[in-house]
Amino acid sequence: MSTDDPRRDEDDLLAAELAFGLLDADERQAAEARLAGDASFAAIHRRWEGYAATMAEGRDEAPRPSIWPGIEARLPANDTAAAVASRSSVRWWQTSTFAALAAAVVLAVIGVQRSPLPAPTAPIIASSQPVAPLVAVLTGAPEKGVVTVSYDPATGRLTSAPIGIDVAGHSAELWVIPAGQSPRSLGVIAAGTPGWTRAPAKAAPALAAGATLAISVEPIGGSPTGLPTGPVILTGKVSAV
Amino acid sequence: MTWLITLTRNRAVDRLRAGGKVTTTTIDLADMVADERPLASTLIETGQDEARLTHCVGMLESGDATLIRTAFFEGSTYAELASRAAIPLGTIKSRIRRALMKLRDCLA
Numbered sequence: 001m002s003t004d005d006p007r008r009d010e011d012d013l014l015a016a017e018l019a020f021g022l023l024d025a026d027e028r029q030a031a032e033a034r035l036a037g038d039a040s041f042a043a044i045h046r047r048w049e050g051y052a053a054t055m056a057e058g059r060d061e062a063p064r065p066s067i068w069p070g071i072e073a074r075l076p077a078n079d080t081a082a083a084v085a086s087r088s089s090v091r092w093w094q095t096s097t098f099a100a101l102a103a104a105v106v107l108a109v110i111g112v113q114r115s116p117l118p119a120p121t122a123p124i125i126a127s128s129q130p131v132a133p134l135v136a137v138l139t140g141a142p143e144k145g146v147v148t149v150s151y152d153p154a155t156g157r158l159t160s161a162p163i164g165i166d167v168a169g170h171s172a173e174l175w176v177i178p179a180g181q182s183p184r185s186l187g188v189i190a191a192g193t194p195g196w197t198r199a200p201a202k203a204a205p206a207l208a209a210g211a212t213l214a215i216s217v218e219p220i221g222g223s224p225t226g227l228p229t230g231p232v233i234l235t236g237k238v239s240a241v
Numbered sequence: 242m243t244w245l246i247t248l249t250r251n252r253a254v255d256r257l258r259a260g261g262k263v264t265t266t267t268i269d270l271a272d273m274v275a276d277e278r279p280l281a282s283t284l285i286e287t288g289q290d291e292a293r294l295t296h297c298v299g300m301l302e303s304g305d306a307t308l309i310r311t312a313f314f315e316g317s318t319y320a321e322l323a324s325r326a327a328i329p330l331g332t333i334k335s336r337i338r339r340a341l342m343k344l345r346d347c348l349a
Binding site: 009012013016017019020021022023024049050051052053054055104105107108201 | 245248251252253294298318322342
């Protein structure tokens with residue numbers, strides 16, 4: 001069974017193939033490039049990643065029990081040995097879940113530290129400390145209109161309110177440009193109505209006071225290259241409220 | 242949790258690939274005919290998302306479920322799955338794609 005829209009099916013399949021790691025290197029790079037500029041494709045992909053990750057959480061996919069002693073030996077505070085000796089199955093699952101989580105964190109940290117790429121920022125925000133929202137007013141030539149953008153770092157929610165924007169037959173794509181770096185896409189924004197989206201993981205860390213936001217005119221659906229290809233019509237600086 | 246699992250998996254697969262390690266163990270689909278669906282009691286214990294996913298994966302033909310799991314957990318691409326399961330690439334692609342659509346429709 002499938003939906004009536006074959007394009008939607010194709011996008012769904014591609015997103016699933018990307019999330020489950022079925023694509024070869026070239027196809028994967030092409031699909032990943034689309035994530036940056038195509039918000040709806042990125043949303044479908046996130047859903048599939050969720051399914052894949054949920055599969056990984058499934059208890060029937062837990063690591064072999066023999067993994068545990070190795071992890072345990074590497075933990076600095078090695079005080080859970082007694083719990084491991086207990087053969088109660090609930091206890092076993094608790095400890096192995098903890099071990100798997102600890103291993104995942106360790107791997108993630110090692111990976112992030114060794115990676116030359118900008119580290120993905122974990123959406124971990126201390127709930128006791130409210131984080132100031134960020135705002136920017138994007139302006140250009142008077143006839144180009146104005147777009148107000150706000151970003152809530154706590155939720156990752158990016159809101160845009162355009163006034164008088166006309167990109168007839170094209171898409172308006174929002175970019176964040178960290179000082180001295182290349183632009184990162186924040187996705188295509190609705191040119192006629194206020195809207196919101198989640199800031200893409202690759203671009204969210206760049207959203208900070210002082211960063212420059214820009215809107216460029218792109219083909220429908222957003223830049224195919226991951227970098228602005230059309231004229232930049234509006235720019236503005238991000239400031240904390 | 243999702244981002245952590247995804248990030249960890251992708252890093253692990255990237256590393257294996259960077260080291261030139263590609264799993265080539267044969268996948269024997271004929272062996273996987275047993276009903277792997279968990280008992281209803283197990284479904285109730287687990288989270289709802291997980292239970293739904295488990296249910297939907299259980300609806301797939303067991304060989305298809307094995308292929309999807311293998312792709313994710315062992316980082317095998319279509320091409321690698323095809324050679325490991327000794328099935329032509331085109332067949333494995335259409336088979337997995339059909340299973341993915343089934344999975345989507347079941348989860349929708």
